[in-house]
Amino acid sequence: MKRFIDLVRVAVAGLTARKVRTLLILLGPILGVGAIVAAIGINESSKGYLKAQLQDLGTDLIVANAQDSLGGFGQTPRIPEDATERVSRLPDVTSVTGTYQISNVVTLPFDAAEDYYKAFPVPIIATGLNLPETMEVPMVSGRFINKFDYEQSARVAVIGRDLADEYGYLRGEQRTISLNGIDYGVVGVLDWVLLEPSMDSAVFIAFSTAEKDWEIGNQDPTRLYVRAPTNTQLVAEEIPTVVSLGGPDGARTSVPTDLLNAESQVDESLNTLTQLMGGLALIVGGVGIANVMSISVIQRSSEIGIRRALGHTRTTIAMQFLFEALVVGVLGGIFGALAGAGVVWFTSWSRDYVMILSLSSLVGWSLVSVAVAVASGLYPSMKAARLEPLETLRLG
Amino acid sequence: MVESLLSLESVSRIYGTDVEVHALHQVSLEIFSSDFMSIVGPSGSGKSTMLGLLGLLDVPTKGNVKVNGVDATSMNDFQRSRLRGDAIGFVFQQFHLIPHLSALGNVETALLYRGLSPKERKKKAAESLGKLGLGGREDHRPVQLSGGEQQRVAIARAIVTDPLVVLADEPTGALDSENAENIMKVFADLKSPERAVCLVTHDMEIADSTDRKITMKDGEIVQDLIQGSEK
Numbered sequence: 001m002k003r004f005i006d007l008v009r010v011a012v013a014g015l016t017a018r019k020v021r022t023l024l025i026l027l028g029p030i031l032g033v034g035a036i037v038a039a040i041g042i043n044e045s046s047k048g049y050l051k052a053q054l055q056d057l058g059t060d061l062i063v064a065n066a067q068d069s070l071g072g073f074g075q076t077p078r079i080p081e082d083a084t085e086r087v088s089r090l091p092d093v094t095s096v097t098g099t100y101q102i103s104n105v106v107t108l109p110f111d112a113a114e115d116y117y118k119a120f121p122v123p124i125i126a127t128g129l130n131l132p133e134t135m136e137v138p139m140v141s142g143r144f145i146n147k148f149d150y151e152q153s154a155r156v157a158v159i160g161r162d163l164a165d166e167y168g169y170l171r172g173e174q175r176t177i178s179l180n181g182i183d184y185g186v187v188g189v190l191d192w193v194l195l196e197p198s199m200d201s202a203v204f205i206a207f208s209t210a211e212k213d214w215e216i217g218n219q220d221p222t223r224l225y226v227r228a229p230t231n232t233q234l235v236a237e238e239i240p241t242v243v244s245l246g247g248p249d250g251a252r253t254s255v256p257t258d259l260l261n262a263e264s265q266v267d268e269s270l271n272t273l274t275q276l277m278g279g280l281a282l283i284v285g286g287v288g289i290a291n292v293m294s295i296s297v298i299q300r301s302s303e304i305g306i307r308r309a310l311g312h313t314r315t316t317i318a319m320q321f322l323f324e325a326l327v328v329g330v331l332g333g334i335f336g337a338l339a340g341a342g343v344v345w346f347t348s349w350s351r352d353y354v355m356i357l358s359l360s361s362l363v364g365w366s367l368v369s370v371a372v373a374v375a376s377g378l379y380p381s382m383k384a385a386r387l388e389p390l391e392t393l394r395l396g
Numbered sequence: 397m398v399e400s401l402l403s404l405e406s407v408s409r410i411y412g413t414d415v416e417v418h419a420l421h422q423v424s425l426e427i428f429s430s431d432f433m434s435i436v437g438p439s440g441s442g443k444s445t446m447l448g449l450l451g452l453l454d455v456p457t458k459g460n461v462k463v464n465g466v467d468a469t470s471m472n473d474f475q476r477s478r479l480r481g482d483a484i485g486f487v488f489q490q491f492h493l494i495p496h497l498s499a500l501g502n503v504e505t506a507l508l509y510r511g512l513s514p515k516e517r518k519k520k521a522a523e524s525l526g527k528l529g530l531g532g533r534e535d536h537r538p539v540q541l542s543g544g545e546q547q548r549v550a551i552a553r554a555i556v557t558d559p560l561v562v563l564a565d566e567p568t569g570a571l572d573s574e575n576a577e578n579i580m581k582v583f584a585d586l587k588s589p590e591r592a593v594c595l596v597t598h599d600m601e602i603a604d605s606t607d608r609k610i611t612m613k614d615g616e617i618v619q620d621l622i623q624g625s626e627k
Contacts, residue, residue: 006508017496306492309453310506310553311481313474390448393488 007316011323018296022328025292028285029332029369030339036278036365037340041357042347043270048354057194058136059257060232064224064239067250078220079251083243090242092228092235097134098221100126100207102214107203108178109167122163123202124179126210126219134225135193140164141171142188145206149187153208157184162200164189177203182213195256196225224251282369286376289328293321293380297387304384305392318385325377332373333366340365400465401560401592402427402450402483407459409445419445421615422459427561431592432584434603437612444565446612447596451563452480464560481506485554489566491546493538493553499525500534503553524556525549528582544575551582561592568602580605 015022064087068077079098088096107122108114131137132144140161149156157177159169169175169189176183184205193199207219228235236253243251297304304317312320341357348355409420420442427433427450437443448454449461452468455476460469463483468476485506493502503521512520522534528548538546547567554562564583568576580602586593595606603609611619 002511002513003509009514010508013496013501302490302492303494306486306488306494307505308477309451309480309484309486309492310508311477311557312509313477315474316477316509388454390444390453393453393492 007319007323008327010320011327014300014320014324015327021292021296025289025328026332026335028288029282029329029373030336032278032282032285032372033333033336033365033369034339034343035281036275037337037357037362038343038347039274039278040271040361041340041344041355042353043274044356044358045344045348045353046351048356049352052354053194054257057257059255060227060229061135061195061257062224062226062228062232062236062239062253062255064226064243064251064253066222066243067240067252068248076222077250078218078222079224079243080220080249081218083245083249083251084221084224086242086245087224087226087239090228090235090238092231093226094229095130095134095227097128097131097225098207099128099131099223099225100210100216100219100221101223102126102210102216105180105214123198124210124214125199125202125204126207126214126216126221127204128207128221131204131225132190134227135196135199136227137191137193140189140191142186144188144190145204150206150208153206153212155182155184155209155213156187156205158188158190158204159186160190160200160202160204161192163202166201179203179205179213226253278365279368282372285332285369286372289325289373289376290379293325293377294383297321297380297384300384301387301392304387305389308387308389309393314385317387318381321381321384322374322377325373325381326370328377329370329373330366333369336369337362337366398428398430400426401429401431401463403462404446404449404456405460405462407449407456407461409442409449409454410457419615420449420456423615423617424459425450425610425617425620427592427594429560429592430587430589431594431608432587432606433592433608433610434595434597434606435610435612436597436600436603438598440614441612442615443596443598443612445615447563447565450561450594451484451486452476481510481557483560485557485559485562487547487550487554487562487564487567489569491538491543491550491570493546493549495538498535498537499530499541499549499552502538502549503556506553506556520556521552524552527555528552542575543571544578547571547575547579548582551579551586555586559591561594562586564593564595566597566599567595568597568599576602 066077066079084096084098087093102124105124106118107124108117129145129147129150132139144158145156169186175186177186210216211219226235226239232255236255239253240251243249307317341362344357345355347353403426404423407420407423411417411419435443435446449456452461455469460467462468463479468479471479494505497505500518500521503524504517507517507520525531525534528551530545530548530552533541533545541549568579571579583593583595595602597603607622609621610617
């Protein structure tokens with residue numbers, strides 16, 4: 001043990017005696033390990049952000065858009081009421097809400113804003129009563145459209161959170177908005193709908209009211225939002241059949257989080273490429289260590305000679321240089337991992353990512369740095385051990 | 397009682413394979429305890445080769461090198477290095493101090509890998525420097541010391557292990573006359589009943605100041621003088 005400690009002391013003394021040289025050979029492993037840790041960490045952290053978003057959104061919402069299998073002849077395809085009923089009876093479905101977006105309606109918070117809202121119309125959505133449950137979105141204030149509103153075809157509206165902000169709507173305020181000149185009372189504000197951001201600046205009214213005021217023909221929706229916590233994909237595949245049942249009506253389904261889910265998968269090929277590039281950087285660093293240490297052996301031949309004369313064995317001399325390489329590898333690994341982690345932290349902080357840094361990656365690549373440094377130090381160490389003391393002392 | 401500490405028995409050293417250079421030819425020599433001796437001769441006479449063999453830094457092509465009666469010729473590098481560290485102390489013309497270590501660190505180097513704690517090493521090294529009049533200069537780097545002081549550090553390093561033989565190769569060669577004289581006094585003081593001091597030099601004045609003078613020529617010992625009388 002004392003011999004081991006002596007070796008470490010001699011190696012550290014050798015390295016600290018030539019600070020600039022040591023710093024230069026340290027740069028190889030630091031840059032190599034730092035680059036790999038940073039690249040992998042940033043890659044995973046960016047996906048971590050998407051994963052966290054997915055966690056918030058849930059992955060079990062299905063959107064079914066009406067599709068007329070016979071072509072439609074200019075009519076907007078609708079999903080009949082009985083089809084909606086069939087979808088809601090599917091075993092894995094917990095909630096279904098139909099919507100219908102009404103066009104050519106100008107919505108105004110006050111008269112002076114008419115020109116602006118003609119240019120940028122606000123979507124008017126006729127909806128079923130359980131939209132907040134299906135979308136799993138709470139109310140910011142007030143209430144959603146209820147059964148009474150529906151039965152009375154009441155002129156009440158719920159507005160999206162962004163629209164409420166745009167209108168300067170205050171919580172609990174008695175307020176009306178004008179839809180093509182017809183006043184509707186605002187009864188509540190719906191929170192942000194992450195999976196359907198267009199709803200954030202929409203006005204929601206009851207189907208019965210829409211049928212009475214806006215001539216939508218019937219109360220059949222053009223779109224269904226379906227919540228199916230289990231077998232989501234299977235339900236999404238079943239819905240078109242359940243809607244159609246061989247008839248002309250049809251639906252095309254999608255799961256909005258699918259794309260996000262695919263994006264959230266860590267790009268393995270990018271990771272592999274990163275690791276290859278980082279590995280290459282480490283090898284280049286290793287060649288640097290071998291080069292500098294080989295030159296160092298020549299420069300320190302007098303020191304090697306005198307150590308040999310003082311009784312140090314060839315093995316001890318080899319170990320001394322190997323330990324110098326080992327210390328370079330260990331320090332390079334630690335500082336490289338820290339530098340990489342720092343880059344990942346900064347990137348995550350500046351881009352609002354969720355910082356993900358695997359301990360195995362940090363430790364693993366630090367160990368690779370040690371292995372590369374030791375392997376690089378082998379040749380110079382053996383060269384130092386082979387030097388003949390008599391020759392080096394005469395030349396030195 | 398005078399004992400044989402180091403001996404060469406019919407030693408030859410031949411360098412090269414294609415073209416052979418006979419650096420030493422059938423040389424026999426015994427170094428005894430309390431010897432204060434010198435090896436002199438012109439350039440190419442085989443002095444340095446002899447120093448290498450006596451110091452176990454080289455192995456003979458023929459013959460045997462014995463330390464305290466133990467044959468070192470057949471030893472492996474590990475055994476020979478250990479024996480060298482224990483039995484021989486070296487002093488060189490160019491001092492060969494390790495530049496990044498302090499005077500104390502340089503002396504300590506001779507005590508490494510011997511199972512001593514750093515504290516024990518430092519104590520011994522400081523004592524050795526003290527003997528050479530370098531107390532208070534322990535923390536000085538070689539560049540902060542004069543030539544004479546550097547050589548005294550090298551001598552302190554050579555004797556810190558309490559070797560049987562101190563071998564010095566042209567120890568005053570890089571010094572001015574005043575420092576050379578001082579260093580020679582140091583060597584004379586190193587004489588002890590248990591130790592031998594052997595100086596390799598081409599300076600006849602230095603050789604004459606020793607108790608025994610070995611003269612070499614063309615790889616052979618041509619004269620071995622003790623206190624003015626031929627052996």
